[in-house]
Amino acid sequence: MDAAELNERLRAFIREQGNFRDVKIANLHKMPGGASREIWSFDCTTQGAKGAETRGMVLRRDPAAQRIESNRRHEFLILRAAFEEGVPVPEVFWLSDDPAVLGADFFIMERVEGETIARRLLRDEQYAHARQVMPAQLAEIAARIHRIDPIKHQLDFLPEPGPNAALTEVQRYEENFRTLALQPYPAFELAFRWLYQRVPKSPRKMLVHGDYRIGNVIFGPEGVRSILDWELPHLGDPLEDLGWMCTRAWRFGADENPVGGLGRREDFWAAYEKASGLSVDPEAARWWEVFGNLKWGIITISQARTHMDGLVSSVELASIGRRTVENELELLNLIEQ
């Protein structure tokens, strides 16, 4: 489907959904960086009962074939719940799981203006203030996410973690690893042993974002504007989100600051404790950081296979297979400490 046809179909869809007299779509273009998901940006002018209104919008659409399990309807419902609970997220508008509309599941949400490129956050002068305030903001927002009540918001589709969320996660990723890996990775075997021997005893069970990292944050010079990519939420240990934020890949070389290249772990944990009223066990938080590095390593294998298996032809996905080794090195660093 080319951009002109997508424009036409989108226009018809929005017009019908909102009962608008007329809809105009301008500046429709595909956004860079979505390795597993298509993201289109456009300006939408609607003619309705309240007159004409123009808003920046984003379309999130599944590619024709994919490996990462996700569901646009679930993402839509969780975004709505997060919005209602005061988490900074884009407002969601319309959802479709009818393949006749755009060929795949999709939804449409508000476009939040701002920057998402972590390298700019870490290096540009204009983000000096954002760098200062963001670790505490991210801790506070994490606490807000974890407080979302899944029953109140009817999020009954969220995967259940069983009696121990930490054990469940590591088992799940080991299964993925055994299915996907096309070669042995001894460093990952060492990491799995390390994790199984130290599984946190009684992790909490709360709503976890599941992909809480700097690359999924829209920011401006003043700090966080919006949290994106609600594709992998589940019930689990809130420390999972904190550990993922400290995973090395999201530091983009600013390794002196483990929290997304921005700050120290201890400050981040303290800010989270203050905002959530929950205590952070440093050993459990470290466990989740080790798990995060292993998880990202396994995802790199999965992304490379998406290309190698012919599901999506992409030099970007293919090249990610050669980034797996970065995680092997970091895991050795962490488990040898």
Add this chain to the structure above:
Amino acid sequence: MQDRPTAIELLQAAADFVEREIVPVTQGQKQFQSRVVANVMRIVAREIEIGEPLLRAEVDALATLLGAQKPHLHTTSDVLAAARKFNEELSARIRAGEADRGEFRARVLKVTRQIVEDKLKIANPRYLEADLKMRGKF
């Protein structure tokens, strides 16, 4: 014997072209993908240059670690098959708990780290450099 330029020289010429001529005139997704293309060509050039000696060193180190005979291997595909076999054996022994503690664990960690660092010399030498610097070994 193929004529000059060598495979490495050809790849470097292609990567230089992408970086100098394509990256500056593209934007967004295309620019990003162009950078990835140049990077991939540089990975392949490094692999052609230093891949085989590193792979042979990996096989020797794993053979010593696992108490196997150092194999005499002629073709590259033989070396690759041996590396695979030894890495599988090492993985199985780690899974069985043999590297959980003691002297064998120390040796496993040392050899595994050397192999991982050698892989990074091809996949991302700058990452390795930054890591060594961070750990005060550079």
